Every structure is written in structure tokens, then in C-alpha cells.
Amino acid sequence: MENIISFKGKVKYTITLDPGVWIFDDRRVDLNTYFDNEAENKNELEEYTKAVSKHWDREIMEGAVFPPTLKTEKKFEKEKVLTGTFGIPFKPFLLNAEPDKNAESLIIESEDGEVQLPLSQAEDLILGFSNEGKPLKSDGPVHVYLGDGSNKNNPIKRVKAFRVE
Template sequence: MEAIILITGKVNHTVTLDPTLWIFDERRFEMKEYFPDIDGLGMEFAPFLAHAEPQVDADHVVLHQQDGTQIPLSLKAAQQAILQFAEQGKPIGSDGPALFYLNDGSHRNQPIGSIRKVEVK
């Protein structure tokens, strides 16, 4: 299992995310701050997406999962997403390296996992 997630596509900078290092990032937070019934540590996705600098005509993203599944989302939904990178003090296991939660809570019981790439379109 790879421990990285790429942000590619209509961006000015391709970004490589390594969620295993986020434990040292001061921006991390308890998932309970967003979702009271979810344990673990998370990060907002927006700063990483902003660092990639989506091009002005970009309006959505496609999450590419390890099994080849592609999940389209609006750029706005992606900008508001939360990535969970640890659970019970350990990195996310087989569904990792991070679990993708939409901020509206619609995926709180089934977060999007096994993400290998976020393609901005």
C-alpha cells in the first residue's frame, strides 16, 4: 500500500501528500471537532488544494481509488473536505493512507478511502 496521495490535473503545481507525516503538523485536529462520533486525527484538505493552485477554469475533482474507481466531486466540495489520517493513534490501515470526508457529513458512515490521486478538472 502506497502512503501518498497526488493532486494533479488542472493545477499549476502537482502536490504529493504523505499523510503519515501529518502527525507532526500543527494544523491537525481531533476529528470530533467536525464529526462528534468519529475518533481520530484529521486535516482540512483546502490548504493542500490551494497549494496546488487549481487553474481558473477548474470546476471539479475526481478522486481516484486504488481499485480504479473514480468519484467526481465539485471543486467546492473538495475544498471543504476533511482527511482523516489516524485512528486510535495509528495510521489509517487498508483503506488509507487517508479517509476523505465531505464536510456536510454525507459520507460520515462511509468515508471515501483508498485514494491514490485527486485529479482537478
């Protein structure tokens, strides 16, 4: 149970986070390249439209059967999951907990002490949960990266809980 992280404080819902299941989450990001790319506001509708368009184009060009390229893409994706270094955006968890309207900050509780951030900055956090395909056992269960990547070489480690104040 040392891998379970509690989310508490001035929130409507106290939730628990289990980093062990995030490897299957489609929201995961590759930490090797995430901070190298320019931060861009992603329009979900636009991304969905592009994905559907790409699929439609593929069906027109190749037919509705599964061409061999799809099999190799699945194999590549599986290989990437088994060897990749991944993180997940913190914002969905923060929104699910529903912070009180008068809440101002997020406190990250770790074995090394506490770090306080304004809620606006907390929305951009990335929680690293995997390094080269392995869970973060020695200094995990998660590493907390600031959204701008300024601490990508020295993330907050040994996180035990998140507390909204």
C-alpha cells in the same frame, strides 16, 4: 511509497501528499468531535488574538515561570496524539496546488473507483489519516470525509490520487 498521494490535473503545481507527517501538523482536527460541532467560520485573527490574550492572562496570574500545569498539559497533548483519531482540512493543499481558473471539479481516484465533486465542495473536505493513534494501513492511506459530515460513517477509502479537472 504506497502512502504517497499525488495531486495532479489542471493545477499550476503538481504536489504529493504524505499523510505520515500530518500527525505533527497543527491544522489536524479530532475526527471524534469534528462533525459533532456546528460548522463555524473561524476568523484566524480573532483566534490568534484570543490565544495571545489567554497566554497574557496566564502570565499575569501565574507569572512568567512554567507552572506545573503546563507540564501536565504537554503530557495530555502527547497522550492525545498517540491515541487520537485525526484528520486534516483539504483546502490548504488545494490552494497550494493552485487550480486553473477554468477547473471545475475534483476527482478522487481510489481503488474502488472515482468520485467527482465540484471544487467549491472540495474545499470543505477533511482527510482522515489516523485511527486511534495508528495510520490507516489496511484501507488508507487516507479517508475522505465530506465537509458536512454526511459520509462520516462511510468515507471514501483507499485513495490513490486527487485530480483537478
